[in-house]
Amino acid sequence: MLEIKxxxxxxxxxxxxxxxxxEIERGKKVAIMGPNxxxxxxxxxxxxxxxxxxxxxxxIFFNGIxxxxxxPEERAAKGIYLAFQYPVEIPGIANSSFLRTALNSIRKYNGxxxxxxxxxxxxxxxxxxxxxxxxxxxxxxxxxxxxxxxxKKNEIFHMLMMKPKLCILDEIDSGLDIDALKVISDGxxxxxxxxxxxxxxxxxxxxxxYIKPDEVHIFNEGKIIKSGDYNLVKTLEExxxxxxx
Amino acid sequence: xxxxxxxxxxxTSDFIDEKKWLDQNAILExxxxxxxxxxxEEWKNFKTNSIKETxxxxxxxxxxxxxxxxxxxxxxxxxxxxxxxxxxxxxxxLKKESSINIFSLSDYINKNPEFKNILFNxxxxxxxxxxxxxxxxxxxxxxxxxxxxxxGTVIEVEKAKYINETINIIHSFxxxxxxxxxxxxxxxxxxxxxKASFQEISHDVGSWNNSLxxxxxxxxxxxxxxxxxxxxxxxxxTSSINCHIDENAExxxxxxxxxxxxxxxxxxxxxxxSTANISGIILSNNKDExxxxxxxxxxxxxxxxxxxxxxxxxxNSKTAINGKICVNKNAKGSDASxxxxxxxxxxxxxxxxxxxxxxxxxxxxxxxxxxxxxxDNNSIFYMQSRGIKKKDAIILLIHAFINEIGLDIxxxxxxxxxxxxxxxxxxxxx
Ligand SMILES: Nc1ncnc2c1ncn2[C@@H]1O[C@H](COP(=O)(O)OP(=O)(O)OP(=O)(O)O)[C@@H](O)[C@H]1O
Ligand SMILES: [Mg+2]
Numbered sequence: 279m280l281e282i283k284x285x286x287x288x289x290x291x292x293x294x295x296x297x298x299x300x301e302i303e304r305g306k307k308v309a310i311m312g313p314n315x316x317x318x319x320x321x322x323x324x325x326x327x328x329x330x331x332x333x334x335x336x337x338i339f340f341n342g343i344x345x346x347x348x349x350p351e352e353r354a355a356k357g358i359y360l361a362f363q364y365p366v367e368i369p370g371i372a373n374s375s376f377l378r379t380a381l382n383s384i385r386k387y388n389g390x391x392x393x394x395x396x397x398x399x400x401x402x403x404x405x406x407x408x409x410x411x412x413x414x415x416x417x418x419x420x421x422x423x424x425x426x427x428x429x430k431k432n433e434i435f436h437m438l439m440m441k442p443k444l445c446i447l448d449e450i451d452s453g454l455d456i457d458a459l460k461v462i463s464d465g466x467x468x469x470x471x472x473x474x475x476x477x478x479x480x481x482x483x484x485x486x487x488y489i490k491p492d493e494v495h496i497f498n499e500g501k502i503i504k505s506g507d508y509n510l511v512k513t514l515e516e517x518x519x520x521x522x523x
Numbered sequence: 524x525x526x527x528x529x530x531x532x533x534x535t536s537d538f539i540d541e542k543k544w545l546d547q548n549a550i551l552e553x554x555x556x557x558x559x560x561x562x563x564e565e566w567k568n569f570k571t572n573s574i575k576e577t578x579x580x581x582x583x584x585x586x587x588x589x590x591x592x593x594x595x596x597x598x599x600x601x602x603x604x605x606x607x608x609x610x611x612x613x614x615x616x617l618k619k620e621s622s623i624n625i626f627s628l629s630d631y632i633n634k635n636p637e638f639k640n641i642l643f644n645x646x647x648x649x650x651x652x653x654x655x656x657x658x659x660x661x662x663x664x665x666x667x668x669x670x671x672x673x674x675g676t677v678i679e680v681e682k683a684k685y686i687n688e689t690i691n692i693i694h695s696f697x698x699x700x701x702x703x704x705x706x707x708x709x710x711x712x713x714x715x716x717x718k719a720s721f722q723e724i725s726h727d728v729g730s731w732n733n734s735l736x737x738x739x740x741x742x743x744x745x746x747x748x749x750x751x752x753x754x755x756x757x758x759x760x761t762s763s764i765n766c767h768i769d770e771n772a773e774x775x776x777x778x779x780x781x782x783x784x785x786x787x788x789x790x791x792x793x794x795x796x797s798t799a800n801i802s803g804i805i806l807s808n809n810k811d812e813x814x815x816x817x818x819x820x821x822x823x824x825x826x827x828x829x830x831x832x833x834x835x836x837x838x839n840s841k842t843a844i845n846g847k848i849c850v851n852k853n854a855k856g857s858d859a860s861x862x863x864x865x866x867x868x869x870x871x872x873x874x875x876x877x878x879x880x881x882x883x884x885x886x887x888x889x890x891x892x893x894x895x896x897x898x899d900n901n902s903i904f905y906m907q908s909r910g911i912k913k914k915d916a917i918i919l920l921i922h923a924f925i926n927e928i929g930l931d932i933x934x935x936x937x938x939x940x941x942x943x944x945x946x947x948x949x950x951x952x953x
Contacts, residue, residue, distance in 0.1 A: 327908070350904060
């Protein structure tokens, strides 16, 4: 589904991603762990298409298409979703109307007609209930005044409504209480199937205990320094990054 | 008739009979008043050259064509129509049982002689001092001019009546000659214990629209007043709103100002527990200026005021808000706040925000703040990453910025679209 080839990215002439190769197959759950500042969010942003990075080298293929030339919204329309480490507060736009605009925009891009508003709202309500997110979050301004955990839940709420093919979860577990972590992990696990893929960026074992990744990569200074399966998480938890760098 | 000619006639002829509620001395004084210039505090962000340099004509009588009235009338139910600044009963569509009464100012004064004193507290000054007895003489040329040129229409909300449906006040203009000054003069009286909501919409006018509103909110009453200016294509707008608020009464004032417009708002919290919530949007595009001066005076104890402004400047334009809070001695326990947020869509665009406090009482709470910024790139990316096109994201963000004020603007997205063209081209070039 996603294939990153020899990718090098810098910001203000400082190399952040360094000749990275990574493949995520359809139906797979891939985790990336790595110390602060190692370039994990940069990688997510580059996949999602954020401007302001110098792409020095390399290609990113999504279902066979090199997406580096595409705008972020085109990537979203093709099924790439990024749950932000720091979701942005946008006062003045209601959460649900934002989401509906987003969904309709993607539908338009894919040549489909607009959503039925009533069905959309019903789905919103059902889902927010499942995520234990109060219905008031639908009408509140987008992320505005949401607590840290609520923002993260809302990112998953958007994801499950948008039904993307590739879900990039950038530290979705930070700031979540134990119950919220479980609810979110459940939501993500249930969503995961043989047709979509997950890229999970995290610092903690707990989320991975729930989601059970197929592959785990350790990331440092913009590249993968160690790959393995779920057992790598345990080693890491015991010994820390020191063992690998 | 030319404006100058008309004013000279007023000074001498029988014209004065029609304006007999005005004080002769007051008229003489006004005529000597100058159009304010940038040297005056209230006007320093707005150029009056184009007003000074034009030989304005006045529209004295109602010369509106019948078919024009019909054409306007179809548009909105529950509306009070002003055509070329004059109230048009024919075009209006107010419901009979609406609990709203409409009078000409002279009729109203005949019926309620005490109202003359209320309105022209101190007629020899005929400046701001005529309002609520506050001595603060400043150039109010436009207010004065307006009262001279226009007869005034009183809209009265009956005592103890709650009107749930919003009433529209529509200003439309049949005469498209560019050098005409139009002077709608509206007095709103909300009698004791009443509640009403008005939405005033001024259509595009190609000439000079110089409007005055005097709003009286009596004890225990509540008024929501939204004033929305549609796009101003070639004309200019000057406007004054004076509000007088009594005990336990509340004003919710919302304004939308744009392009070549100057708004002067004075709010007097006259009595205990009077409240004013003022919010507004100030937009400007191209090389235009849109400027608001808003002064809130706390006189009554425990009076509350809140100002919340959003300014958007596009291209080479300028927006400005000068928010003044005065708390008089003895207005104990008053609470006042001012906040403004400016959005600049272009490097060459400018915005001014000047909160000013004049506090003569110790026992008060006052806060103020202003922020300035551009459209946030992180917000744009966040929206794009959810599938929204960059241009639409920017429109939505402008939209959202405007929405924070909670003004119902129909052409909201059209409006945002107009503002962003240049901006969008510019960021795309980068
Ligand atoms: N726009 C930028 N300008 C300057 N430096 C940047 C910018 N974006 C990222 N960096 C730098 O790139 C490095 C990688 O940042 P990134 O956010 O990708 O780290 P991370 O692995 O996600 O860290 P964390 O675990 O703390 O979230 C950091 O040193 C950061 O300061
Ligand atoms: Mg990060």
